[in-house]
Amino acid sequence: MNLLDKFEDIVIQNKERIDYEDKEICEELQQSWNGLIQYKEKLEVFLNNNPVNNIFYSNAVVYKSFQSLIHDKRKSFISKVIYHFKNKYKVNLPIDTITRKLDGKNPLHYEHILDLIFDELGGMTFYERAVSExxxxxxxxxxxxxxxxxxxxxxxxxxxxxxxxxxxxxxxxxxxxxxxxxxxxxxxxxxxxxxxxxxxxxxxxxxxxxxxxxxxxxxxxxxxxxxxxxxxxxxxxxxxxxxxxxxxxxxxxxxxxxxxx
Incomplete structure (x- = not known):
């Protein structure tokens, strides 16, 4: 099956914008992201209930380090969703631009990323955009x-x-x-x-x-x-x-x- 056949096999149901395979991948990435956020919430509760502050370690240091991790993984989550569509459909999508537009979006869901991806398509299908490029x-x-x-x-x-x-x-x-x-x-x-x-x-x-x-x-x-x-x-x-x-x-x-x- 060539790439054109893959495009033609895509069936959009219930007014969804993406096919079943795309949705499965997006939901798997969403689940991983949600798991990290849930762990962050549990960590915050633990730190609040177990305050420590000495010359080697403090709750603030741990929290700051984890916040940095969250920031990096947030960008990774967005990039992985975009890369999936970019690589599968052979279209150019501006990862940095989309990532910046999602700054401050909480809670973050893959549907928010899709909104910006489809904005970039400008009303075209993925295949139409790929052909245009x-x-x-x-x-x-x-x-x-x-x-x-x-x-x-x-x-x-x-x-x-x-x-x-x-x-x-x-x-x-x-x-x-x-x-x-x-x-x-x-x-x-x-x-x-x-x-x-x-x-x-x-x-x-x-x-x-x-x-x-x-x-x-x-x-x-x-x-x-x-x-x-x-x-x-x-x-x-x-x-x-x-x-x-x-x-x-x-x-x-x-x-x-x-x-x-």
């Missing part, structure tokens, strides 16, 4: 020196790759992010997946390798995914993508590259 990152791969052309079924992008050269070994070097974002964009264009497909992962690994190459990276690389036949890299930085037909090349250029320099 994939396309946005793909549109940022061009430099001012890049030129995009579609000839028949081929889309070419000049000056996309700035190779790092070690002896006679070429690797993507500083173009690492651009190639990564291009491959994820092509993966989504091919089948709706917001993660890099296996064939692109393998090719990306070869392109990133600064040591002995297992393949000739400048030969035509067969992709064999839906809509995309192959891809070719050139030493001058050009990348040429071969689609199944010209309409796909034009569509990818319009929706994922948005070339208008």
């Amino acid at each position: 994939v396309k946005s990152r793909c549109r940022q791969i061009l430099s001012r020196n890049s030129e995009v052309k579609v000839i028949k079924n081929k889309l070419s992008i000049s000056n996309l790759v700035y190779w790092s050269i070690w002896g006679n070994i070429y690797s993507v070097g500083y173009s690492d992010t651009s190639i990564n974002n291009l491959f994820i964009g092509l993966s989504h264009f091919s089948c709706g997946n917001v993660e890099m497909l296996g064939r692109f992962k393998t090719l990306y690994k070869h392109l990133s390798d600064r040591y002995k190459k297992e393949i000739d990276i400048f030969s035509l690389q067969n992709i064999g995914e839906e809509k995309i036949d192959s891809i070719k890299f050139y030493k001058n930085g050009k990348v040429e993508i071969h689609f199944e037909d010209k309409s796909y090349a034009e569509q990818f250029k319009k929706e994922y590259i948005n070339y208008n320099f």
